[in-house]
Amino acid sequence: MKKKVLVTGGTGYIGSHTVVELQEAGYEAVVVDDLSNSREEILGRIAQITGKRPLFEKFNLCRQEKTLGLFDRYPDIVAVIHFAALKSVGESVARPLDYYYNNLVSLIHLLEGMKKHRVPAMVFSSSCTVYGQPDQLPVTEEAQVKRPASPYGNTKKISEEILQDFLVNHHAMGVISLRYFNPIGAHPSGLIGELPQGIPDNLVPFITQTAIGLRKELKVFGRDYNTPDGTAIRDYLHVTDLARAHVVAIERLLAGQQKHPFEVFNLGTGQGVSVLEAIRSFERVSGVKLNYRFVDRRPGDVEKVWADTRLANTELGWEARSTLDDAMLTAWNWEKKYRENPFSDE
Numbered sequence: 001m002k003k004k005v006l007v008t009g010g011t012g013y014i015g016s017h018t019v020v021e022l023q024e025a026g027y028e029a030v031v032v033d034d035l036s037n038s039r040e041e042i043l044g045r046i047a048q049i050t051g052k053r054p055l056f057e058k059f060n061l062c063r064q065e066k067t068l069g070l071f072d073r074y075p076d077i078v079a080v081i082h083f084a085a086l087k088s089v090g091e092s093v094a095r096p097l098d099y100y101y102n103n104l105v106s107l108i109h110l111l112e113g114m115k116k117h118r119v120p121a122m123v124f125s126s127s128c129t130v131y132g133q134p135d136q137l138p139v140t141e142e143a144q145v146k147r148p149a150s151p152y153g154n155t156k157k158i159s160e161e162i163l164q165d166f167l168v169n170h171h172a173m174g175v176i177s178l179r180y181f182n183p184i185g186a187h188p189s190g191l192i193g194e195l196p197q198g199i200p201d202n203l204v205p206f207i208t209q210t211a212i213g214l215r216k217e218l219k220v221f222g223r224d225y226n227t228p229d230g231t232a233i234r235d236y237l238h239v240t241d242l243a244r245a246h247v248v249a250i251e252r253l254l255a256g257q258q259k260h261p262f263e264v265f266n267l268g269t270g271q272g273v274s275v276l277e278a279i280r281s282f283e284r285v286s287g288v289k290l291n292y293r294f295v296d297r298r299p300g301d302v303e304k305v306w307a308d309t310r311l312a313n314t315e316l317g318w319e320a321r322s323t324l325d326d327a328m329l330t331a332w333n334w335e336k337k338y339r340e341n342p343f344s345d346e
């Protein structure tokens with residue numbers, strides 16, 4: 001019997017890539033997603049890649065009875081990977097209550113279900129946004145957690161606090177919180193990838209949509225940062241590397257290898273890349289000249305952040321394998337392939 005892992009948000013960008021890695025590692029994924037920012041067709045794409053369509057339940061985890069009922073119906077779930085959340089920084093500033101409600105209530109319901117059914121392990125989807133602008137780079141897990149600049153970021157910080165408080169009295173449980181830097185790229189098959197609704201907020205989908213002609217130009221936010229070329233620096237990691245880290249984290253939890261009930265790991269490449277370097281990488285691998293223009297800084301953006309990944313390297317035995325160019329190429333292939341064959345109503 002394959003071990004069942006509940007993947008909330010499993011049709012989303014990182015979730016879908018993680019379901020692929022999980023199934024390829026011999027687990028059975030149970031996906032819960034309300035499809036508010038993803039598509040049911042992703043399940044078929046996952047089946048094309050892995051040969052198995054994941055089990056699927058469509059609902060929002062804020063529905064308490066549904067969430068608790070799910071654990072009743074799948075009593076053999078051994079672990080949870082919790083991705084499901086609202087994630088747009090700008091939208092969270094405009095609709096803070098929706099963000100706090102959705103992201104925190106869903107986590108609480110999941111923990112209630114896990115407690116009742118004694119599910120011992122959770123991997124939580126956190127973000128480097130909890131560090132704000134770090135005082136030292138690369139940033140380690142020991143760095144001070146600052147008040148995030150957005151309600152979205154604050155939901156990640158508060159979620160980590162809820163998890164830590166919960167674990168104080170639930171000794172049989174373990175949680176690994178993975179703080180992602182900037183995930184980019186797509187599955188090498190070109191069958192799944194990032195699919196933003198409307199105008200993309202994030203750099204790489206904006207680049208690929210501009211290159212394919214959906215957007216007129218990329219606006220580069222700020223050229224007066226204190227960085228070598230004046231543009232902001234991030235740590236971009238390939239989503240398949242990121243997805244693999246979740247499988248490794250699940251294995252650590254299930255093998256009882258945790259050193260502490262609440263562990264935190266940075267997931268990045270350890271390399272800082274500027275916006276201009278990212279654009280150059282895209283141009284190099286795609287052969288497309290990108291139309292871009294410098295504009296003012298985007299409010300809330302930090303100047304530079306990249307990960308110290310030594311803890312993930314040594315403790316999880318995980319490291320990013322793909323290069324920036326690999327990631328850009330898969331993002332571009334996904335964009336091209338998707339536009340040739342989009343989902344029905346796009």
Ligand code: UD1
Binds near residue numbers: 089182202203218
């Ligand atoms: C932010 C959050 C991250 C969150 C993510 C989700 C921080 C440090 N990071 O990532 O936690 O998970 O949003 O959306 O708060 N850029 C442009 N033009 C564009 C788009 C982006 O120049 O059209 C630049 C940005 O200014 C930034 C870089 O590209 O310097 C990356 O931006 P983006 O992809 O939006 O990610 P973050 O803002 O780093």
